[in-house]
Amino acid sequence: MIEEAKKSFEKQGFMHTLGAEIIHIDKGILKIRCKKKDSLTQQHGFFHAGVLTSLMDTACGYAALTTMPKGSDVLSVEFKTNLMRAAKVNTIIATGTVVKTGKTLVFCEGKITDEKEETIFATLQGTMICLKN
Amino acid sequence: MIEEAKKSFEKQGFMHTLGAEIIHIDKGILKIRCKKKDSLTQQHGFFHAGVLTSLMDTACGYAALTTMPKGSDVLSVEFKTNLMRAAKVNTIIATGTVVKTGKTLVFCEGKITDEKEETIFATLQGTMICLKN
Amino acid sequence: MIEEAKKSFEKQGFMHTLGAEIIHIDKGILKIRCKKKDSLTQQHGFFHAGVLTSLMDTACGYAALTTMPKGSDVLSVEFKTNLMRAAKVNTIIATGTVVKTGKTLVFCEGKITDEKEETIFATLQGTMICLKN
Amino acid sequence: MIEEAKKSFEKQGFMHTLGAEIIHIDKGILKIRCKKKDSLTQQHGFFHAGVLTSLMDTACGYAALTTMPKGSDVLSVEFKTNLMRAAKVNTIIATGTVVKTGKTLVFCEGKITDEKEETIFATLQGTMICLKN
Numbered sequence: 001m002i003e004e005a006k007k008s009f010e011k012q013g014f015m016h017t018l019g020a021e022i023i024h025i026d027k028g029i030l031k032i033r034c035k036k037k038d039s040l041t042q043q044h045g046f047f048h049a050g051v052l053t054s055l056m057d058t059a060c061g062y063a064a065l066t067t068m069p070k071g072s073d074v075l076s077v078e079f080k081t082n083l084m085r086a087a088k089v090n091t092i093i094a095t096g097t098v099v100k101t102g103k104t105l106v107f108c109e110g111k112i113t114d115e116k117e118e119t120i121f122a123t124l125q126g127t128m129i130c131l132k133n
Numbered sequence: 134m135i136e137e138a139k140k141s142f143e144k145q146g147f148m149h150t151l152g153a154e155i156i157h158i159d160k161g162i163l164k165i166r167c168k169k170k171d172s173l174t175q176q177h178g179f180f181h182a183g184v185l186t187s188l189m190d191t192a193c194g195y196a197a198l199t200t201m202p203k204g205s206d207v208l209s210v211e212f213k214t215n216l217m218r219a220a221k222v223n224t225i226i227a228t229g230t231v232v233k234t235g236k237t238l239v240f241c242e243g244k245i246t247d248e249k250e251e252t253i254f255a256t257l258q259g260t261m262i263c264l265k266n
Numbered sequence: 267m268i269e270e271a272k273k274s275f276e277k278q279g280f281m282h283t284l285g286a287e288i289i290h291i292d293k294g295i296l297k298i299r300c301k302k303k304d305s306l307t308q309q310h311g312f313f314h315a316g317v318l319t320s321l322m323d324t325a326c327g328y329a330a331l332t333t334m335p336k337g338s339d340v341l342s343v344e345f346k347t348n349l350m351r352a353a354k355v356n357t358i359i360a361t362g363t364v365v366k367t368g369k370t371l372v373f374c375e376g377k378i379t380d381e382k383e384e385t386i387f388a389t390l391q392g393t394m395i396c397l398k399n
Numbered sequence: 400m401i402e403e404a405k406k407s408f409e410k411q412g413f414m415h416t417l418g419a420e421i422i423h424i425d426k427g428i429l430k431i432r433c434k435k436k437d438s439l440t441q442q443h444g445f446f447h448a449g450v451l452t453s454l455m456d457t458a459c460g461y462a463a464l465t466t467m468p469k470g471s472d473v474l475s476v477e478f479k480t481n482l483m484r485a486a487k488v489n490t491i492i493a494t495g496t497v498v499k500t501g502k503t504l505v506f507c508e509g510k511i512t513d514e515k516e517e518t519i520f521a522t523l524q525g526t527m528i529c530l531k532n
Contacts (some may be wrong), residue, residue, distance in 0.1 A: 008174075011175075011176040012174065012175050012176050012181060013170075013171045013172050013173060013174040013181075014172065014173050014174055014175065014181035014183060014184060015250040017150065017172040017173065037146075037148050038146045039147065039149065039150040040146060040147050040150065041145065041146040041147055042144075042145050042147065043144040043145050043206075048145060048146075048147035048160045048187060048191075048200050049187075049188070049190055049209045049212075050183060050184075050186055050187020050188075050190050050191065051147060051183075051185050053183055053185075053187070053190070053212075053214075054181065054182075054183020054184070054186070054259065055183075056221075057182050057183050057186070058181075058183065073176075075216070075391060076182045076212045077215075077216060077218075077343075077371060078213065078214060078215045078391075078393055079182075079210065079213070080212070080259060080346055080479040080524055081186075081211060081212055081213075082210075082211045082498075082506050082524055082526065083208070083209050083227065083497040084208060084210060084498065084506050085499065086208075087268060090245055098517070099481075099483065099519070099522065100483040102483065103396070104370060104395075105135075105343060106360060107481050107483050107522075109522075120498070120499070122223060123498065123506075123508075123524065125344075125479055125481055125522065125524050126482065127393065129342055129370075129371070178462060180281065210504060210526060211477065211478075211524075211526055213346040213391055213479055215363065215365075215373050215391055215393065217366040217373050218366065230347075232350065232386070233351065233386070235349040237528075238476060238528070240348050240350050240389075242389075253365070253366070255422055256365065256373075256375075256391065258346055258348055258389065258391050258477075260348065260476060260526065262504070264502075273444075274442045277441075277442040277445060278440065278442050278472070279436075279437045279438050279439060279440040279447075279450060280439050280440055280443050280447035280450060280471045281436065282438065283416060283438040284438065285437050302410040302411075303412075303414065305411050305412050305413065305416040306412060306416065307411065307412040307413055308411050308413065309408075309410040309411050309472075314411060314412075314413035314453060314457075315453075315456055315475045315478075316413060316449060316452055316453020316454075316457065317413060317449075317453070318449075319452050319453070319478075319480075320447065320448075320449020320450070320452070320453065321448055321449075323446075323448055323449050323452070324449065339442075341482070341485075342448045342482050343470050343481075343482060344479065344480060344481045344482060345448075345452075345479070346477065346478070346479040346480075347452075347477060347478055348477045349474070349476060349477060349481075352474075384473055387445065
């Protein structure tokens, strides 16, 4: 399902808007890189919390899809974001990891770090649902 | 603090990217309108969950700011989004409402509805923090 | 499914431990009353956040069950609690309400109030899953 | 603050009700053990989701307290529980870990595992607040 995840990601107009690109994908894990632009900022000029969440949601959703049966599609059911510190950097990495995959629901964890993946700016816990086509 | 909230909203590059505009603001409540564009979609062409969350987060953050003392600034601490049904409409309204305001933390609720505010597509529970300047 | 919800509630040893009792049940809504005992407190002698959450989770779960097809069972998938103010009262009411019911998942909201349902101490957003027997 | 955390834990009537005991405590981490009793069950005889959440909340709260300045007290602001699989075991371990500590807020992660800490049954993301006495 890795190819399916990449193709579906490409169809998301919003990921193009964010300038997001997949830099790593394997079964149960996906990493997305995003560079700061004025069009992605909150009132202090840092990455908007909504941008961070959008990237983590997408990383988790497609990490989940890689664990689903062929022909599946994925939708987010819910997610929860903790914003630990302002992301005062120029490049961020969103990592989505599958914690537990089931027939219907997949539990995931996401995080936003700097490019070296040393400092965590935000974390996400989310639930994805498998849609059978 | 209503004027401060409007001004801070204008400084968010990301709200311009989303084409978001404040359509109602009063103490403890804020409504934002957003129209669908290809640049805001997920893989099926509907509003991306990240867009819905970004709008609700921002509506809640500035609803919170309107209840804070003069000179304050606001940051999101955490929020949780439930995605109830795909937002298959052309215009959405994000409403942020303050549930309880404290000296440091403000609890808010957000929702995404159609333009008539009849159908709920998503809800959010969030915590905002008051920063003293 | 109202009778099924009542019966299943009775089977929860933990609800007996809390001294919880259903005081209202209808399709999509359930209210539980709980009285303070030393065995339910946190370090300051108020209701423990875990007690509040347990009551809201259970109220939401059985509110969800009343909307499911005959023969279904219910499990909690996830929930999120906001603790707005310490519950410094002797009797609390937990209300669970269904926000949107689907074939598989049911979205609910919960709240903890005083006995008159005037002051909100905590809120919960949760997702329940329908298990077919 | 390790001794303070232990003492405060002892004051929680609800932890006695659950039969919970601290089995490990260090700066930023706390582990609690809990054994199954009929008084802690949901309708199928497994640990109630509310029990799991109560243990994770408490483990996180006191893990947070160990990172706070002398004389502080701790309260939960909010937390989010994901229930991955039914806890069909007789003994569970709740681990609370500090992810980021700040002057006012402390972000924590919790998990419920079996006694060998191999299988994860539930996870929690939470925010704690530091109260100065």
